Amino acid sequence: MAVKRRRARALIGLKRARARSACWSLVVHGGASTIRPSVLQPAREAAVRAALAAVLDDVAKALASGAPSLDAVETAVRRLEDSPLFNAGKGAVFNSHGEHELEAAIMDGRTLEAGAVAAVRGVKNPVVLARRVMERTPHVYLQGEGALAFARAEGLEIMTPDYFWTEECWSSFKEARLAATARRSAVDSGSGETVGAVALDRYGNLAAATSTGGMTNKMPGRVGDSSVIGAGTYASNASCAVSCTGHGEYFIRAAAARDICARIEYAGNDARAAVQAVLGRRVGRLGGRGGAILVDRAGHVLAWANTDVMYRGAVTHKTPVRTAIYRREPL
Amino acid sequence: MAVKRRRARALIGLKRARARSACWSLVVHGGASTIRPSVLQPAREAAVRAALAAVLDDVAKALASGAPSLDAVETAVRRLEDSPLFNAGKGAVFNSHGEHELEAAIMDGRTLEAGAVAAVRGVKNPVVLARRVMERTPHVYLQGEGALAFARAEGLEIMTPDYFWTEECWSSFKEARLAATARRSAVDSGSGETVGAVALDRYGNLAAATSTGGMTNKMPGRVGDSSVIGAGTYASNASCAVSCTGHGEYFIRAAAARDICARIEYAGNDARAAVQAVLGRRVGRLGGRGGAILVDRAGHVLAWANTDVMYRGAVTHKTPVRTAIYRREPL
Numbered sequence: 001m002a003v004k005r006r007r008a009r010a011l012i013g014l015k016r017a018r019a020r021s022a023c024w025s026l027v028v029h030g031g032a033s034t035i036r037p038s039v040l041q042p043a044r045e046a047a048v049r050a051a052l053a054a055v056l057d058d059v060a061k062a063l064a065s066g067a068p069s070l071d072a073v074e075t076a077v078r079r080l081e082d083s084p085l086f087n088a089g090k091g092a093v094f095n096s097h098g099e100h101e102l103e104a105a106i107m108d109g110r111t112l113e114a115g116a117v118a119a120v121r122g123v124k125n126p127v128v129l130a131r132r133v134m135e136r137t138p139h140v141y142l143q144g145e146g147a148l149a150f151a152r153a154e155g156l157e158i159m160t161p162d163y164f165w166t167e168e169c170w171s172s173f174k175e176a177r178l179a180a181t182a183r184r185s186a187v188d189s190g191s192g193e194t195v196g197a198v199a200l201d202r203y204g205n206l207a208a209a210t211s212t213g214g215m216t217n218k219m220p221g222r223v224g225d226s227s228v229i230g231a232g233t234y235a236s237n238a239s240c241a242v243s244c245t246g247h248g249e250y251f252i253r254a255a256a257a258r259d260i261c262a263r264i265e266y267a268g269n270d271a272r273a274a275v276q277a278v279l280g281r282r283v284g285r286l287g288g289r290g291g292a293i294l295v296d297r298a299g300h301v302l303a304w305a306n307t308d309v310m311y312r313g314a315v316t317h318k319t320p321v322r323t324a325i326y327r328r329e330p331l
Numbered sequence: 332m333a334v335k336r337r338r339a340r341a342l343i344g345l346k347r348a349r350a351r352s353a354c355w356s357l358v359v360h361g362g363a364s365t366i367r368p369s370v371l372q373p374a375r376e377a378a379v380r381a382a383l384a385a386v387l388d389d390v391a392k393a394l395a396s397g398a399p400s401l402d403a404v405e406t407a408v409r410r411l412e413d414s415p416l417f418n419a420g421k422g423a424v425f426n427s428h429g430e431h432e433l434e435a436a437i438m439d440g441r442t443l444e445a446g447a448v449a450a451v452r453g454v455k456n457p458v459v460l461a462r463r464v465m466e467r468t469p470h471v472y473l474q475g476e477g478a479l480a481f482a483r484a485e486g487l488e489i490m491t492p493d494y495f496w497t498e499e500c501w502s503s504f505k506e507a508r509l510a511a512t513a514r515r516s517a518v519d520s521g522s523g524e525t526v527g528a529v530a531l532d533r534y535g536n537l538a539a540a541t542s543t544g545g546m547t548n549k550m551p552g553r554v555g556d557s558s559v560i561g562a563g564t565y566a567s568n569a570s571c572a573v574s575c576t577g578h579g580e581y582f583i584r585a586a587a588a589r590d591i592c593a594r595i596e597y598a599g600n601d602a603r604a605a606v607q608a609v610l611g612r613r614v615g616r617l618g619g620r621g622g623a624i625l626v627d628r629a630g631h632v633l634a635w636a637n638t639d640v641m642y643r644g645a646v647t648h649k650t651p652v653r654t655a656i657y658r659r660e661p662l
Contacts, residue, residue, distance in 0.1 A: 020345045112584045112617060118554075119474050139553045144452050144475035146552015221477015222470045223449075230561040230586030235506035249471045253443045255561030258586035286443060 017204045020202040023317050024063040025299040027331075028052055028076050030086045030311030031193035031245045032291035037326055048085055049323045055079045056166050056323075059199075060315045069199035069207035069241070070108050070131075076197035077104070077127040077209040086311075087193035089125060091166050092213025094173035098166040102126045102213055103227035105109050106134060109206030111296060117147045118227040118263050119220075124157040125213045130227070138227065142294050144221070154254035155292070169216070176217040186302040193311070194226055198235070198242025206241040208233050209255075214248070224248025225284070230258035237297060239264040240271060246283075246290010254282045260292065271296045275304045303331050334592050351533040355394040356630040358662075359383055361642030362614065363415045363576045363622035368639050368657055379416055380654045383644040386410045389527075391646045400530035400538035401439050401462075401573075407528035408435070408458040408540040415497050418524035419455060419644075422497050423624050425542025429549050431495040433544055434455045434558035437465060440537030440566035449474040449558040451550075455488040458542045461558070463487070500547070509549040519538075522535075523556055524581035524618035524642070526573025529566070529626045537572040537628060539564050539588075545579070555579025561589035568628060570595040571602060577614075577621010577638070585613045591625065602627045606635045634662050 004111050030052060059076045063069075075222035080211025081089025081104075103114035118141070123129050129151050131144050143148055152158060188264045192214035192263025201207075210233045212226040225248035227234030232248065234257035235241035242257040251257075256278055263274035271294050278294055283308050293312060305314040305325070313323035324331050360381055390407045394400070412420025412435075423431045435457035436447035446465025451474070452462050460482050464473050473481055483489060507538040525543035532538075541564045543557040556563030558581035563579065565588035566572035573588040582588075587609055594605035602625050610623055613635050622636025624643060634655070643660050644654040655662045 107584075114584050117479070137550060138580070139550060140583045141554040141559070142550065142552045143554055144552050146450070146550055149551065219468060219470060219473065219477055220480065221473045221475050223472040223474055228472070228559060228561070229583050230559070230589060230633075234586065249469070250558050252471045253445050255565065255586060255589035258561060258589055259593060262590060263597055266594055266598035 002203050011278055015204040020066060021203070021204065023200070023299045024202050025200045025295045025301050025316040026056060026063055026072060026076070026197065027243055027295055027301045027303060027314045028055055028080065028197045028293070028294040028312065029243065029273040029293045029303060030080060030195050032305040032307045032310040033095070033193065034151060034289050034307050035309060040309065043324060044296040048311050051083050051085055052311060052323045053321050056313050056315045056321045060321065063199060063201055064317065066119045066202050068090050068203065069201035069205050070106070072199040072201065073197040073207045073209035074127055078125045080195035081127060081211050083124050086195045087213045088211040090164055091169065092164050093169045095214070095218045098173065099220070100161065100213055100325055101220065102211070102331045103223060104209070104211035105227045105229055105233040106130045106149060107207065107229060107233055107235040109237040109241050112236060116229055117229040118143045118145045118223040120144070120151065122148065122158045123151045124159050124163070126327070127209050129156055148237050150217045170228025172216045180217060194245040196245060196293060198241035198293050200295050200297065200299045201213045204237070206235045206237055206245050206295065206298065208235040208241040210243045216226055221309050225251035225256065228252055230255050232257055234261055236261050240296040242292055242294050244290060244292045247288050250283050250286045251290065252286070253286060256283055256292070260294065264296065271300055271302050272304070275302060278305055279304060289324065301331065333407070351397060352454045352535065353533070354464040354531070354630045355533050356531045356626045356632050356647040357385055357387060357394055357403060357407070357528065358624040358626055358632045358634060358645045359391055359411065359528045359643065360574065360576055360624045361411060362624070362636060363620070363636040363638045363641040364524065365620050365638050366640060375442065378658060379642050379656065381505050382403050382414050382416050382643060383654045384652050387646045387652045388645050391652065393523060394530060394532055395648065396531050399534065400500045400532035400536050401437070403460055403530040404538045405462055405534065406529040406538035408526055408542050409456050410457060411526035412456050412650045415596045416528045417524045420494055422500065423495050424500050424547040426545070426549045426551050429504065430551070432551065433542055434554060435461045435540070435542035436560055436564040437461045437537065437540040438560060438564055438566040440568040440572055443567060447472045447558040447560055448478045449554040451475070451478045451482065453479065453489045455490050455494070458540050460487055473640055474554070503547045511548060515587045524596065525576040527576060527624060529572035530572050530622050531626050531628065531630045533535050535568070535628065537566045537568050537626065539566040539572040539576045555657050556582035556587065559583055561586050564590055565589045567592050571625050571627040573623055573625050575623045576619060578619045581614050581619025582621065584617060585609060587614055587623070591623065595627065601630055604637070606633060610635060610637055626629045632662070
C-alpha cells in the first residue's frame with residue numbers, strides 16, 4: 001500500500017516536472033558601469049545593443065521550444081563571453097600582473113545545485129567550466145590551477161593570452177597603472193561589463209549564471225562576487241534567480257544575490273522592493289555601485305542598478321526583445 | 332547650526348561606540364563530525380575538551396577586559412589552527428595530491444567588512460591572512476598563489492609541508508585513497524574538525540571567523556564554505572554572527588550563514604528557529620550534514636548540528652566555560 005502511494009506520488013512528480021506552461025522569461029546583462037552616459041560612444045552603444053539583442057533572440061527561441069533554464073543561462077553567458085565587448089571571456093580586463101584571471105558561476109533553482117570557478121587562466125568559457133564542476137565533480141567551487149587542470153581533463157577549450165587581449169582593456173590597464181598612486185584607488189576603475197543571465201523555463205524552473213574578468217589592475221588571486229554563490233549569483237525556485245554586476249567586494253559583504261531571494265522568501269517583498277532594499281540600501285550604504293537582473297517564479301523580469309549605465313536586455317513569452325543602457329530607459 | 336547638529340550627532344555616535352556594557356559572549360567549534368560517538372576515543376575526547384576550554388578561558392579574559400569581538404574571534408581561531416587536533420592550520424587534511432590547501436574567513440558585524448582566503452599553501456595561520464586581506468587590501472577574497480604572495484609580502488609565517496602533517500590525517504588520506512573507487516564517494520570522509528568562533532563584545536559588536544583544511548582527498552583548488560562569506564561565515568550587528576562546519580558544498584548551495592541571519596532579520600525568527608530551519612530543513616533536505624555556532628546581538632549563544640558529534644564550547648559574562656561533544660549534551 002505504502003509502495004503504491006509512493007509510486008503514485010512519483011508519477012504525480014513526473015507529470016509535474018514535465019508539465020509545460022506557455023510562460024518563459026529571460027534577462028541578460030553586460031555589466032553596470034560608473035562611466036558618465038555622455039562618455040559612451042554611439043558606435044559602442046549600438047554594438048552592445050546588437051550583441052545583447054542577438055543573444056536574447058537566439059536563446060528566446062530555445063526557451064520557447066522548451067529548453068531548460070539551466071541551458072538557456074549557460075548559452076547566453078557563453079555567447080557574451082565570446083564577445084570582445086564585455087569583461088568576461090574574450091575582452092576580460094587585466095590584473096596587476098597584466099594577466100587575465102576569470103571567474104564564473106551557474107546555479108539551478110530547482111535542485112539548488114551550483115558550480116563555480118575563480119582565478120582561472122586561459123579557459124575560453126568559464127561558465128561552461130562552472131557547469132562541469134556542478135555536474136561532473138563532487139564539488140561546487142574550484143579555483144586556480146586546480147580548476148584549470150579540471151578544464152583540461154574535461155577537454156574544454158584553452159586559449160593563449162592573446163585571445164583575451166583587447167585594445168580597450170589594455171588601455172584601461174595602462175591608465176589604471178599610471179593612476180595607481182595609492183593601492184586603494186588603483187582598482188576602482190573598470191569593474192563594469194561583467195555578464196550574466198537569468199531565466200524561467202516552461203517547466204517553471206529558474207536558473208542564473210554570471211561571468212567576469214573582474215577588476216582592472218586587481219591583485220592576482222582576487223576573487224569577486226560573480227563566482228561566489230549567494231553574492232553575485234543565486235537561483236531558487238522558492239523565490240527568484242539573480243545575477244549581479246558591480247564592485248564585487250561590496251556584493252560579497254552583503255551576500256547580495258541570496259539576500260534578494262531571502263527578502264522575497266522571508267519578508268514577502270516583491271522583486272523590485274527586494275532588489276531596491278538590498279542594492280539601494282544595504283550595498284549602496286556600504287558604498288557599493290552596481291546592479292542586478294532578476295526573474296521571479298511568476299516570470300516577472302527586472303533590471304535595477306544604482307549606476308547611470310547598465311547594459312541589459314529582456315524577452316519573455318509575451319514581450320519582444322528589448323535592450324536598455326541608461327538609467328531611465330524602460331526594459 | 333547644521334554643522335553643530337552634525338557635531339552633536341558625531342559625539343553621540345562616539346559615545347555610543349565607546350559605551351561598554353557588562354555583556355559579552357563567545358562560542359567556538361572544532362567541527363561537526365559524522366563519526367559514531369562510540370568510535371571516539373576517550374583520550375581524544377579529553378584532549379579536544381581541554382583544547383577548547385583553554386581557548387575559551389583565555390579569550391574570555393580578553394573580552395571581559397574590553398577586547399573587540401573581531402580580535403576575539405581571530406585569536407580563538409588562530410589558537411585552534413595551531414592545535415594539531417583540528418582540521419585547520421596544523422592538522423589540516425590532505426587533498427587528492429597529498430597536499431594541504433587551507434581556507435579561512437573573518438567578518439566584522441559592525442561594518443560588514445570581511446576578509447577571506449582559499450586554496451593557500453604553507454600559511455601557518457590562514458585566519459590572520461584573512462584579516463590582513465580585509466584591512467590591508469582593497470579586496471575581500473584572495474586565493475591560491477596570489478594569496479600566498481600577499482602573505483609573504485605581509486611577513487606572515489610560512490611553513491614547510493611537514494609542519495601541517497599529522498599521523499591521523501595521513502591515515503585518513505590513505506584510507507580515502509583506497510576507498511576512492513568512485514569519484515563522488517572519495518571525498519565524503521574527513522570533512523569534520525573545521526574550526527570557528529563567534530563573539531559579542533562589550534561594545535555590542537558581533538564578529539565571526541572560520542578556518543579549515545577542507546575535505547580529505549578533495550580535488551586541488553576545491554573551495555568549501557568556510558571561506559565563502561555568506562556560506563560558512565557571516566556577521567551582522569543587525570542579526571547575529573555565524574560560523575558553520577560540515578559538508579561545505581551543501582552550505583554554499585544554501586548560502587547557510589547569511590540565510591540564518593536573514594531569517595532572524597526578515598522573518599523574525601529567534602536564533603534557534605533560524606538555525607534549525609536553515610540547517611535542519613534547507614541544508615538537511617539537500618543531504619548536507621554539519622552544524623553551526625551562533626551569537627545574536629542580545630548575546631544569546633547557540634550551537635546546533637544535524638550530526639551526532641560536534642566539538643563546541645561557550646562562555647559568557649554570566650556563564651562559565653562549558654564544552655560539549657555529543658548531540659544531547661547541553662552547552
